[in-house]
Amino acid sequence: MAEPSGSGDSISLECPGLDTAAGEEFLQEVFQILLEEGVRKSTDVTQKVCDWKEPQELRDLLDLELRSDGEGRERLLQRCRDVLRFSVRTGHPRFFNQLFSGLDHHALAGRFLTETLNTSPYTYEVAPVLVLMEEQVLAKLRELVGWSSGDGIFAPGGSMSNMLAMNVARFRRFPESRSRGNWDLPRLGLFASQESHYSILKGAALLGIGTDNVHLVRTDERGKMIPEELEKEIQRVKAEVPSTRWTPSPTSVPATGYGCMWTADSVTWNPHKLLMVGLQCSAFLLHDSSGLLQRCHGVGASYLFQRDKFYDVSLDTGDKSPQCGRRADSLKLWILWKAVGTRGLAQRVERAFSATRYLLEQVKRREGFQLVMEPEFINLCFWFIPPSLRGQENSPEFWDKLGKVAPAIKEKMIRRGSMMVGYQPQGSHVNFFRQIITNPAVTRQDLDFFLDEIQELGWDL
């Protein structure tokens, strides 16, 4: 057998090569640091949201280099404190920058449990609890979608879930694609809303479909796909590329963890967003219960999915996924659900709507704030017009100048550490703020602060 580069047999196997007592002590200390510097400060509105450092300054502060020798306990504990100190507090009530904002203690406990278990829910034998839990959580999510039967799997993020949907759609219409590739199929076309998530383009590239074959369909002023435009686009593509086929199903509907659903063959549901269970938790739900998912992705690796096991091997669900080892993302959602019930989850969704409604009123009422469009869901998109630009809406440079305002305000808020929110341009709209409140810890006071702060930071621009 091959020899490693080092000494080999000089290593004694008589004693364990890990010091569990010291390890447990270390974990205890790290946990107290986590609780104080991580959890408590992350949720404390009087703390800063971030402590901005330039990249080189931060590199120097963190001393990231990995060396030959290990470090002592005190040094390591200080490193843990530094990591927390210089990271952005995504659980803070004034962190609005991402859809995964907020910190739920039950879900975090579920994540700690998951990390401690350290197993993959691909077979019942190594993850009996987690396989059954995933089965239950998926069934419950499907039930909320309105399906009494079906299938599904957790995927590493919503983009991957969307790609699974695209792959299953191709396979359902052209089962031979799996073995023969795309070459024997007609050129496929993928029709999506022009406001669809960028994972559709990424998926088209990865799946060998090609981004040119993604046809983006016009939306109305509220961002919804116009059905007549879809019909027109299909006819246009059919005429231009006669060999293109399109299949309307399984259509995938990206949802954000919410109760209003559409008619679809599959749904991507990301409880790591609105339901705040922590990165990552994305369920790919399928209405089909004929085993499509398994037929599409399954390969039956003989070292994992042995058919001669002594238990019901239909519980070895891992082959439904293109992944092999896979994180158990259902546990954190399950424990949160047990803690607050469906009712408690619904209240959070309702609170998110209330917060959006409140902010909408304020934006409409305050001078200098202008809506990009009436919110359709809980996305509130608006511009802040500094006094220097007010009344110049018809001047030729207005929009160009306004497009520079959001980035400038954003820089100021990050340097101050007072809050974080996203901005973006879209289509003909120059940079605007995009506020989505998912964290139930956010109060009216935080929302007032949010608008006051934008006003203050943008006043002199």
Add this chain to the structure above:
Amino acid sequence: MAEPSGSGDSISLECPGLDTAAGEEFLQEVFQILLEEGVRKSTDVTQKVCDWKEPQELRDLLDLELRSDGEGRERLLQRCRDVLRFSVRTGHPRFFNQLFSGLDHHALAGRFLTETLNTSPYTYEVAPVLVLMEEQVLAKLRELVGWSSGDGIFAPGGSMSNMLAMNVARFRRFPESRSRGNWDLPRLGLFASQESHYSILKGAALLGIGTDNVHLVRTDERGKMIPEELEKEIQRVKAEVPSTRWTPSPTSVPATGYGCMWTADSVTWNPHKLLMVGLQCSAFLLHDSSGLLQRCHGVGASYLFQRDKFYDVSLDTGDKSPQCGRRADSLKLWILWKAVGTRGLAQRVERAFSATRYLLEQVKRREGFQLVMEPEFINLCFWFIPPSLRGQENSPEFWDKLGKVAPAIKEKMIRRGSMMVGYQPQGSHVNFFRQIITNPAVTRQDLDFFLDEIQELGWDL
């Protein structure tokens, strides 16, 4: 704007919708349960590896159903205990069933930190520490591979890393594949070892290449691809399918976290295996430093990767991945590396070799144990031949009967909870045990127990 199904404005925004004090108390209690029932018992050799329950029995015990109302603290804490109790102890010194066996306390602390931070290393603004850490860890892994420059990204598991390698290889040779799909390319062929991981087949299906276009090349008796066979297979495919193109690069070499490397354009390295950092940690490393990865996967979503940010946006590395939100998998490896140093990691690898060597000697020495092949790395594959089958090696039913032995022993060990190890058939070889020791907590005594236990459980078969 749309209304949620519930009451809406009845929800008051005056107070936070989360009770942080109760949440912190809950976390404290869960942590103590984790430490005792999870960490300590998981690493204690006197405990059982698993407490087997039939699926229906386990469903009843766990009461998995998700209901309208939430549950009280005591009930939830009991649920956490139950989850730990009925899960398999993958950190146990006698859990050999998977390559992610073992529990390292430093890495676990890193996982807890990661979960507390709950952010995605796609942009510097929301993950400054984690972006720089990923940069450092990837550079260090590349350095061990032998590359002074290059690129890379963490992916959700080795299978996904392998798929990234396949996609980048296609894109490098045929950049137009990204926009045009596979239709305008010649039929691609993918040549891989017949012992290659099943993710190659899964990837070929997902990427629209097709499993029929994967050509498995014969290996020698040690499981290594035979170069002449590769050449022959290429010639055969070229002759049969004249339009097939093959590109030898970027070749991807799946590694298990170990120092002996090959000439390759890309490497998949899974520190969640031999380096024991916890699921998931898979680095896709690329020798190219021309920005191939970004060009292959990047889409430039305007709500994340704004070009008008005030800092160096080359640090917004998320667009190199087909994922959007992505877990920060580098931190757990970084903290472990800081704790034990490169030297400490190397010692673990050496210990794994020592353990394999010891077990190899024992298997050769013990009656009734028979090697499948000399181990090439740290995979030790062997049969146990029960006394009833000994001396019948030439009888027509011998192999058929032997193939039933490993599953029978496996069932007994799981029901007893004494240990867990994988078995599998491969090619013409009937079911054999596949032992891979990665956990440095494993002692000589555990290895002796391992063989004794197989012998005892298989004696009467």
